[in-house]
Amino acid sequence: MLFDALQNVLEKVQKPARYIGGELNSVTKDKEKVDVRYAFCFPDVYEIGMSHLGMKILYSLKNAREDTWCERVFAPADDMEALMRENDIPLYGLESLEPIRNFDMIGFTLQYEMCYTTVLNMLDLAGLPVRSSQRTALAPIVMAGGPCACNPEPMADFIDLFVLGEGEEVNLELIDLYKVAKQGNWTKQEYLRKAAQIQGVYVPSLYAVSYREDGTIAAVTPEEGATATVRKRIIADLDSVFFPESFVVPNIEVVHDRSMLEVLRGCIRGCRFCQAGFIYRPFREKRHTTLNKDGKNLTESSGYDEISLTSLSTSDYSELEPLLTEMIPWTSCENVGLSLPSLRIDNFSPELLEQIAKVRKSGLTFAPEAGTQRMRDVINKNITEDEVMQTCRTAFEGGYTSVKLYFMLGLPTETMDDVKGIADLAQQIVDLFYSLPERPKGKGVNVTISAACFVPKPFTPFEFEPQDTIEEFHRKQEYLKSCIRTKKINYKYHSGGTSMLEAVLARGDRRLCAVVEGAWKRGSRLDSWSEFYDPTRWDEAMAEQGLDYSFYANRRRDYDEISPWNHLDYGVSKQFLIRENKLAHADTTTPNCREKCAACGASGLYGEKEVLPPCRVTANS
């Protein structure tokens, strides 16, 4: 145990509580009595990782097994990293304070592309070689999951196996198989070969990739009996799947510091830019009774005074009204606040609205994503200007004076008129405020517009699209700024540098592994933090490999090109994505899944033992 060594360094670092564990509901076990020690690594700092619901679920799930002890590991900030390296303190689990290099399994969650160098840095801090091929022993098996696993090729050389899709079942299967391997003295290769037979497990070393002269992929060839395509896993029935009865409650403030209930998975909306909207299909909901029970358990075991109802689109949850009717009496009695989506509460009963109004008001935020109706049709963001105005009106009349709007620049087919549309929409909201006799008196209005740079992602209808160049982004940002003529509108944007890198990595191939490694060797880590990000390290690493950003980011890809993720199957078919891409170019929307099934293919993920109707999409109440 490293406690003594840690005491001498922790007095020198910012926020030492990040590095010492001991939080309520953290799990300690007798290491002599478990078969498998698992390090769950979140490649970002404590406050970010501890806000993540998926980690909480998988941590509790593994620790529910008597034979497994799962611990949490986060990336140290630069001050702690320097002291760890200086004092030879290897990366350790927060529960046991023991080095993770001696653990059986190490799992990373890949939530965003910019965490890739942090993964390498954490392996290195653990005292392990970063390349999978150089870790020859059975233990530790290094695995990774999360949304970025849908195209994990830029990490293929570092990770032994990827878990595609939802982890509640497949993680346990991998642990079971590991126990057999350990007892039978299997080699790592034997374990990986057998693991690759489990649905949802992708072992990149079992696939050979060849390239054409133009740099595109010629073929992906499975080896050693690996399946031609790897299909992601889903949980068919969310009401019977494991959900924690308690969360680890951090001793320091983290980003999302509250109970979280996952009301649904997937999304019915089909916004064409949104990767989450496609890779988490099919749409499945939890029953309100299950959620109410989970909410009570969490409140009791955590002492949290806030519960949020999380999902990609909680306002689409078909049992929201019965859920709130059940939750509001006990939450208000126990001084527990409920965080709710601000949209689509217009058809509730007046009593319920009054109850919701008692909950503390947070700011009002919307994501129209685009400024003109044509642009919103292209991206299939089915929100109209009337709806935005109507909700703003209700909000202003209810006492709100500030609105935050999220947009994207660089969407496919975007023109300067569409860019100007963003400023126009914000202006209309300002005008609306001053036209209302019922507006809050003595206060001005504040409209914040935040414009991100669009990143085309795999498994979306825009996976074929070129990203705008950084110069194009700058031109659009400057133009948008020039269209704003009032101080009531506050415009926020950031340079397109990291968005370009995200686009490169999101749709990148295996040749980028050497680039990720090169950037890390030059000092890259925690790249999503602007204070640590330095693009020159990436520029040099790209140049060293003779690769070009624009090949990955700014090139239109043919429908029949073999993508780096071509052998991975997330349920949505390529034909569907091509269909949707063509509709986007024709400014044509697709109805949401409740209105009409778009035949995306995701219901096929239920497989043969179909226990539920496809998608479980119920009619809108």
Add this chain to the structure above:
Amino acid sequence: MSGHGQFLKTVRIFYSKTARAKYVSHLDTMRTITRALRRSRVPLWYTEGFNPHLYLTFALPLSLGYEGQCESFDVRLTAEMDLDTLTKRINAAMPMGFEVLRAAEPVMEPKAIVWADYQIRLLYAPADREHARQSFEVFDSQPVIEVQKKTKKGEKMVDIRPLVQTLSAQWGETGVALTLRIASGITTNINPTLYLKAFYQWANREPEGVRVVRTAILDENLREFC
């Protein structure tokens, strides 16, 4: 379980904060204990008003990185509860390193606090130990120890000698064990680090490690805060 309206009585909870818990700052300790109290389902009083919150006051904040053996906070009960039961209930809800020692009705007011005792270990590398020992003897025998202290009005020089009493200093294998009695409370509050940093500067040596434990909180007559 938790109630508004009238409260029945105020209870002072004495607890220790040791091991991993010493890295929880005062602000975070307040949040952590608030949550523990919510989980304990002890009938506690919430303030009235638009945004009711748990009534919870601490006698004397403890610095980040220090252990404490005599920490305390006050809460208010809305219903009668046996103090042993209350102690057990809150203890069961506390995270690692926080331990409730006892509960009692308050006798003193926090403003009665004048001194606090600290046990401090400074760990030195073998090569530095003798130098540190000799330096400490000279440093500690000075009639005046001036340090820069940050106040609301900026920095000023303060003589902390009358505010820090060295009760004992024992040099051993790994370094020194000091017992200091330091002016604490609402009128004059000195952080032991001020004194320690002045010594490091004087000796021109940083120790390899520092361990600080607050062992007693005292009033002007050196009675333990209760």
